[in-house]
Amino acid sequence: MLDVACGSGIWGIAVAEADAAARITGQDFPGVLETTKRYYEKHGVAARCDFLSGDLRTVDLGSARYDLALLGNIVHSEGEAASRALFHRIFRALRPGGRIVILDMIPNDARSGPPFAVMFALNMLVNTSAGDTYTFAEYRAWLGEAGFASVEAIDIGSHSPMILGVKSGV
Numbered sequence: 001m002l003d004v005a006c007g008s009g010i011w012g013i014a015v016a017e018a019d020a021a022a023r024i025t026g027q028d029f030p031g032v033l034e035t036t037k038r039y040y041e042k043h044g045v046a047a048r049c050d051f052l053s054g055d056l057r058t059v060d061l062g063s064a065r066y067d068l069a070l071l072g073n074i075v076h077s078e079g080e081a082a083s084r085a086l087f088h089r090i091f092r093a094l095r096p097g098g099r100i101v102i103l104d105m106i107p108n109d110a111r112s113g114p115p116f117a118v119m120f121a122l123n124m125l126v127n128t129s130a131g132d133t134y135t136f137a138e139y140r141a142w143l144g145e146a147g148f149a150s151v152e153a154i155d156i157g158s159h160s161p162m163i164l165g166v167k168s169g170v
Contacts, residue, residue, distance in 0.1 A: 001015050001022060001023070001024050001025065001066060001067065001068040001069070001070060002025050002027060002052075002061065002065070002066040002068070002069040002070070002090070002093060003015075003024060003025065003026050003027065003070050003072070004027050004056055004069060004070065004071050004074060004086070004090070005027065005028055005056045005071070005072075005074040006026035006027055006028050006032075006033075006036055006072075007028060007032060007035075007036070007072075008035060008036060008039050009024075009026050009036040009039045009040055009049075010039070010072070011070050011072040011103075012024035012026055012040075012045075012049065012070070013039060013040065013043045013045055015068075015070075016040075016043070016045035016048055016049070017043065017045065022048065023048050023049075023050070024040075024045070024048060024049045024050070025049070025050045025051070025052050025066070026040070026049060026050070026051055026052070027051075027052040027053075027054070027056060027059060027061075028053070028056075029053070029054070029055065030053045033051050033053055036051070037049075037051070056074070056078075056086065057078075057082055057085070057086070061089050061090065061092070061093035062092075062093050063092050063093065064092075064093070064094070064095045064096070065093055065094075065095070066093055066094055066095065066098060067094070067095055067097070067098050067099070068094075068098065068099050068100075068101065069090045069093060069094060069098070069099070069100045069101070070100075070101045070102075070103070071086075071090075071100070071101070071102045071103070071104070072103045072104075073103060073104055073105075074104070075102060075104050075134065076104050076105055076120065076124055076131050076132065076133050076134075077124070077128060077131045078130070078131070079128075079129075079130025079131060079132065080130070080132070080134070080138075080142075081130075082130070083134075083142065084142045084145065084146070087100070087142055087143055087145075087146040087148075087165075088145075088146045088147075090146070091146045091147045091148065091167060094167045095167075096167060096168065096169045097166070097167060097168075097169040098166075098167045099164060099165065099166050099167070100143065100148065100163075100164070100165040100167075101162060101163070101164055102139065102162070102163040102164075102165075103156075103160075103162055103163075104133070104134075104160065104163075105117040105120040105121070105133045105159065105160055106133060106134065106135065106136060106139070106153075106160040106161060106163070107121060107133050107134075107135055108135065108136075109135045109136065109137045111135065114159050114160070116159040116160075117133050117159060117160055118133075120133055121133040136153045136161065136163065139151065139153075139163045143163075143165040146165075147167065147168075148165035148166060148167055149166055149167065149168040150165070150166045151163065151164070151165045151166075152164050
């Protein structure tokens with residue numbers, strides 16, 4: 001699994017704890033990865049974790065290396081153009097049948113709710129140069145452009161659904 005802009009490593013830790021065979025690659029800036037490493041160690045999963053240091057916009061993610069790529073609460077800060085480019089790079093980094101999972105603040109297609117996602121969009125407007133929240137329709141279109149064969153929104157009992165994209169198995 002590739003955990004993009006992994007921060008503390010919480011998403012990778014959850015996957016590693018749920019699947020004893022999982023191998024995690026945490027990607028983030030060098031200084032952040034020092035903290036990530038401490039959390040991996042604290043949770044006893046460090047032996048199954050690797051690190052990919054660099055800026056998520058430019059770091060080489062490789063080709064056909066991962067079965068799963070996770071973007072946990074990062075797309076909203078990147079802006080549309082950078083996010084779309086990242087989806088293309090992640091598509092290349094996934095093996096056939098690989099999946100991308102996006103967890104973020106996702107408003108409904110009318111951008112009228114849920115309240116947390118709409119208020120978070122306002123926060124992005126005020127505090128970033130390009131950040132925003134994106135609708136499922138936008139994610140579906142952008143992931144489709146990147147090559148993902150199927151894209152669905154899955155209710156996970158949170159303020160926003162999880163977005164799942166699957167790369168064709170051929």
